[in-house]
Amino acid sequence: MKITIAKNSGFCFGVKRAVDIVEKLSSGRDKIYTNGPIIHNPQVIRSLSRQGVKTLNSSDDALRLRDGLLVIRTHGMKKDFPEAVSKKVRVIDATCPFVGRAQRIVKKLSAEGRKVIILGDAHHPEVEGLVSYAEDAAVIKTPREASKLDLRGRIGFLSQTTQSVGDFAAISRYIKKRNAEAMIFDTICRTTSLRQSEVEKLARKSDIMVVVGGKNSANTKRLAAISRKHTVTYHIETSRELKKSWFVGKKLSVGIAAGASTPDRITREVAGRIKKISAGR
The missing domain is CATH 3.40.1010.20 (4-hydroxy-3-methylbut-2-enyl diphosphate reductase, catalytic domain)
Known part of the structure; x- marks a missing residue:
């Protein structure tokens, strides 16, 4: 055989960076929390739990904290979340840099008055975070869904960082054929x-x-x-x-x-x- x-x-760069941050913090005396699984791997989460890292089930749980360190997961968080956390809690941002770039692009497109179209899973925490940076956003999962969109006017298109390269390319071509002025950003990580x-x-x-x-x-x-x-x-x-x-x-x-x-x-x-x-x- x-x-x-x-x-x-x-481990990719963003995952290794986040796990390293949490493991280093866990060696100290502070209580360590993450807003949801720091990464999507149950075995790693259980290992971190044995080191004293507590995974919170919801944003509401995070907002109820009154001490300790809160680490933002690799997938990022909604725009206004860090500011809503108690000032007694220190927030550590472990968002993947590629996700952070996508967030900045959405923010810029929105500031320019563009409707933002995102290829991704609407219920994935990364996409939920991206949507929060836009004034007007639409999330699609397949090239077929792109055909149902109104592509007139000022629009921008980008992707969840882990989406299909082929789907992103196909939708990009479709959008450009119908709106030559559309802004398209390839945010799928290398x-x-x-x-x-x-x-x-x-x-x-x-x-x-x-x-x-x-x-x-x-x-x-x-x-x-x-x-x-x-x-x-x-x-x-x-x-x-x-x-x-x-x-x-x-x-x-x-x-x-x-x-x-x-x-x-x-x-x-x-x-x-x-x-x-x-x-x-």
């Missing part, structure tokens, strides 16, 4: 683009793909969706979810890819477990 791990797997391209190539030459990462991770789910277009694909969080029936008695080429919030340790464990299964152990 041949096993190939995608080169661009594991790491996301590289991962999607690599997964597509690896899936094309693999009998099975195993995509490792949180079931709540947008970028991991995107990788799995791309992979499924080309081969049998399993999306798992840990090696415990692997099933012998996927591999036993078969001469296979197995590809492994991991989302941007997946620790390298977990990816290595998955690869190791597959090797043991193939060896009959």
Whole structure:
């Protein structure tokens, strides 16, 4: 059995930065809170919890804090949130710099009087944050939804940072054909683009793909969706979810890819477990 791990797997820059910030803060004496999961990986969140980091379930919980440190998650937060937090609470911004750039673009487009169109999941915290920076915003998930929009007048278009590169390109072309003056900004982070391209190539030459990462991770789910277009694909969080029936008695080429919030340790464990299964152990 041949096993190939995608080169661009594991923590991206923004995730590593956020986790490093929280882990460093946890070594001090202050109470540490995050406004929702700092990243979308349950195993990492449980590890941080053991270090004393508490994940808050809602913004209301954060606004009730009266002491400690509050870390803003990688996905960012709504525009006015930091100012609404008690002055007794120190706010630490761990927003991914690429998300921060997208927020600034939305703010600028809105200041210019443009309607902002965002490609993304309307209920994802990153997109909820982006929308809060606009006076007039519309969120779409597919190229088909773009055809239902009124594209007249002053508009701007950008994307959630982990969206499909292909969908963004298709919608950009569609908008430009109907409004040559539209402002379009590619806000998909470079790491996301590289991962999607690599997964597509690896899936094309693999009998099975195993995509490792949180079931709540947008970028991991995107990788799995791309992979499924080309081969049998399993999306798992840990090696415990692997099933012998996927591999036993078969001469296979197995590809492994991991989302941007997946620790390298977990990816290595998955690869190791597959090797043991193939060896009959």
